[in-house]
C-alpha cells in the first residue's frame with residue numbers, strides 16, 4: 001500500500017478543450033500551462049510524491065503547423081520566466097528530459113538557469129519532457145555507451161536522460177486516447193497506467209487524488225506472484 005513516488009503525465013487535450021469553447025487551439029495550451037503550475041504545486045505540497053514528470057513537447061510535435069510550434073516555444077519561454085517564483089516558493093527542483101539542442105540558445109539558457117537556481121530544492125523534482133521522445137532518448141543513450149562491452153540494463157538506465165530519477169510508478173494520460181505516444185517506454189515498463197477522458201485543462205486535483213487512491217489499492221507484483 002505505497003503511494004506513487006514518481007507520477008508522470010501525458011497532458012493531452014489542450015487543442016480540443018479550446019475548440020470546444022470556440023477558442024483557438026493556442027489558448028488551450030495557455031490554459032494547459034496554468035494547469036501545469038496548479039498540479040505541480042499540489043504535488044510539491046504532498047509529501048509522499050517526490051517526482052512529477054510532464055510531457056510538454058515531443059520529438060513529434062515539430063510536425064505541427066509552424067504557428068503552433070512557435071506558440072508552444074514562446075509559451076515555454078514565458079513559463080520559465082514567470083514561474084521561477086513557483087519553484088523557489090514551493091521548494092521545487094526543476095529538471096528536463098529530452099534533447100535540448102533543438103531549442104534556441106535563449107531557451108536553453110533559461111532552462112539551465114532555472115535548473116541551477118533550483119538544484120538544492122527538495123519538496124519535488126518536476127521534470128519537463130522537452131523535445132522528448134523515448135526512441136530518440138534510447139538512440140542517444142546507445143550512442144553514448146557504444147564502446148562499452150556486455151551492456152546490461154543498469155548501463156542503459158544510466159545512459160538515459162532519466163538517470164537521476166527513478167522509474168515511473170503511476171502514468172496518467174488525459175484526453176481520452178489510450179496510447180503512450182513515445183513517452184518513457186523504458187521507464188514505464190512496470191508503471192500502473194490510467195487513461196482518463198478529461199481534457200488536460202479540465203483535470204482537477206480531485207480526479208488526480210482519486211487515481212492515487214486507486215493506485216494505492218493495486219498490489220504491484222513486478223512479475224512476481
Ligand code: FPP
Nearest residue numbers: 011012013014015016032033056075076079
Ligand atoms: C497536447 O494537447 C499537449 C501538448 C502537445 C503539449 C502540452 C503542453 C502544455 C500542457 C502547455 C505548455 C506547457 C508548458 C510547461 C509551457 P493537444 O494539442 O495534442 O490536444 P488535442 O489532442 O486536443 O489536439
